[in-house]
Amino acid sequence: MAYILVLYYSRHGATADMARHIARGVGEIADMEARLRTVPPVSTVCEATADSVPPSGAPYAELDDLRHCAGLALGSPTRFGNMAAPLKYFLEQTSSLWLSGALAGKPAGVFTSTSSLHGGQETTLISMMLPLLHHGMLLLGLPYAETDLFHTTAGGTPYGPSHLAGTNSDLPLTEAERRLCQALGRRLAQTAATLKAGQARNQA
Numbered sequence: 001m002a003y004i005l006v007l008y009y010s011r012h013g014a015t016a017d018m019a020r021h022i023a024r025g026v027g028e029i030a031d032m033e034a035r036l037r038t039v040p041p042v043s044t045v046c047e048a049t050a051d052s053v054p055p056s057g058a059p060y061a062e063l064d065d066l067r068h069c070a071g072l073a074l075g076s077p078t079r080f081g082n083m084a085a086p087l088k089y090f091l092e093q094t095s096s097l098w099l100s101g102a103l104a105g106k107p108a109g110v111f112t113s114t115s116s117l118h119g120g121q122e123t124t125l126i127s128m129m130l131p132l133l134h135h136g137m138l139l140l141g142l143p144y145a146e147t148d149l150f151h152t153t154a155g156g157t158p159y160g161p162s163h164l165a166g167t168n169s170d171l172p173l174t175e176a177e178r179r180l181c182q183a184l185g186r187r188l189a190q191t192a193a194t195l196k197a198g199q200a201r202n203q204a
């Protein structure tokens, strides 16, 4: 079955929680499923090699997960207003996909979690968009038809879903944040399905 890759890094669980809600939204669209994948942490000890399977949670992503996806949701906690190094490290191993144009024309969206409300949600979202634009992906945000964008007092931006996790990283997702995560999942899956149907018609 065609799948949307929900690829994220999360140290304290907030971004992982968002990923699960995005996956729920994907699952609402017929003939589309979500594939949840994460990336290993990076270490300053170059000789250290992470186990190939994480101790818990989603498996680590392989390049083929990315190569064969119908669409991508990419998520990272904010790190000084930017995406986290482990996700950037993974993306910097995707040159072969860039050379072959494997991701060009596929829909993509981004999501993030921060400890403070004005601590860089939008900049982090945009930092994740840049490499996806180089790959030729079609970026989707959230339209204001998702009326939670007007009323949220926590996360939620037109550039993609976001979450305010608080200084102790322990605030749960608000209802509005959850709905916006699911909306991105639905939107990605619906767009991927429409593009796929169009390609099938063109080939017929």
Ligand SMILES: Cc1cc2nc3c(=O)[nH]c(=O)nc-3n(C[C@H](O)[C@H](O)[C@H](O)COP(=O)(O)O)c2cc1C
Residues within 6 Å of the ligand: 009, 010, 011, 012, 013, 014, 015, 016, 076, 077, 078, 079, 080, 081, 082, 113, 114, 115, 116, 117, 118, 119, 120, 165, 166, 169
């Ligand atoms: C090195 C580092 C840098 C961070 N930079 C920011 C920041 O610029 N703005 C912010 O609001 N939170 C910042 N945080 C907090 C995380 O973004 C926040 O706790 C996030 O919700 C963690 O997501 P997770 O639970 O998925 O790991 C930083 C955390 C670390 C460890």
